[in-house]
Amino acid sequence: MVTTVSERGSGDGVEHGSRPGSVHRTLDILEVVAAKGGASAKEIADTTGLPLPTVYRLARELLDSDYLVHIREERRFELGWKLHQLGVSLHQQIGVSREVRAEVTALHDQLGLAAYFAVHRGHQIAVVFTADSPDHPRLRPLEFGFHEAAHATALGKIMLANMDADQRALHLDPEPMPRFGPGTLTRHADLDAQLEVVADRGLAWEHGEFQAGATCVAAAVRGGNGVLLGSVAVSGPDGRMDCGVAETEAALRTTASRVSRFYRSGHTR
Numbered sequence: 001m002v003t004t005v006s007e008r009g010s011g012d013g014v015e016h017g018s019r020p021g022s023v024h025r026t027l028d029i030l031e032v033v034a035a036k037g038g039a040s041a042k043e044i045a046d047t048t049g050l051p052l053p054t055v056y057r058l059a060r061e062l063l064d065s066d067y068l069v070h071i072r073e074e075r076r077f078e079l080g081w082k083l084h085q086l087g088v089s090l091h092q093q094i095g096v097s098r099e100v101r102a103e104v105t106a107l108h109d110q111l112g113l114a115a116y117f118a119v120h121r122g123h124q125i126a127v128v129f130t131a132d133s134p135d136h137p138r139l140r141p142l143e144f145g146f147h148e149a150a151h152a153t154a155l156g157k158i159m160l161a162n163m164d165a166d167q168r169a170l171h172l173d174p175e176p177m178p179r180f181g182p183g184t185l186t187r188h189a190d191l192d193a194q195l196e197v198v199a200d201r202g203l204a205w206e207h208g209e210f211q212a213g214a215t216c217v218a219a220a221v222r223g224g225n226g227v228l229l230g231s232v233a234v235s236g237p238d239g240r241m242d243c244g245v246a247e248t249e250a251a252l253r254t255t256a257s258r259v260s261r262f263y264r265s266g267h268t269r
Helices: 021-036 041-048 052-064 081-094 098-111 154-161 165-171 188-201 245-265
Strands: 068-071 076-079 114-121 124-131 203-207 214-222 228-237
Touching: 021 041, 021 052, 021 068, 021 076, 041 052, 041 076, 052 068, 052 076, 098 114, 098 124, 098 228, 098 245, 114 154, 114 214, 124 154, 154 188, 154 203, 154 214, 154 228, 188 203, 203 245, 214 245, 228 245
Parallel strands: none
Antiparallel strands: 068 076, 114 124, 114 228, 203 214, 214 228
């Protein structure tokens, strides 16, 4: 589930729970600076729970490597140019073509629902494009880089249904799995039964499993050899999604087929 930097901090500077070691403490510093748009050493220490000497030591290494810059007059750190270089490289790897963006936007316009395109990278899901509007907003936090709560989201179920039993067991939390909404499945057996249907139909629904009152449905996007590349999805309030199920599924299948065709043709840049 989602954790914040402050939740990860222990307050005493010891290496802690889910992200131990100096590498992860360094990443904590970068995350704080990014979230705050720049931060002083004290702000970093207060947010992460790291001692000031540790913050200064790790920040010095980041400065030397151009991952941070120090604005001396304001006594604060900001992100360095090297991170921009990494970001550009990431977007080159998972960039979304104009044609794919157009297909997802057309899906949003046709159904009057927020529409998404996600790519699957290993066991992670990155929502790389969203088409929404003030009248039909996206789910939060279904934004770029989202890959949490696979068992509770339609996007995640597409990925899980593509795994064998051993892979799935490694990916899922032990029972009871975390609950995000009133409909979240917390038992493996219940989820496995649902994933059999997902694998058979190529569509995954979730009703109030990630957020109360919200429904989402996703369809798989596959390459020419059948490998799972990602998925397209739409979401909306329960009442809106309960109407026109057949129309929604047909439109989603058509969009997923067209996006798959773009990837098979190699026309994705």
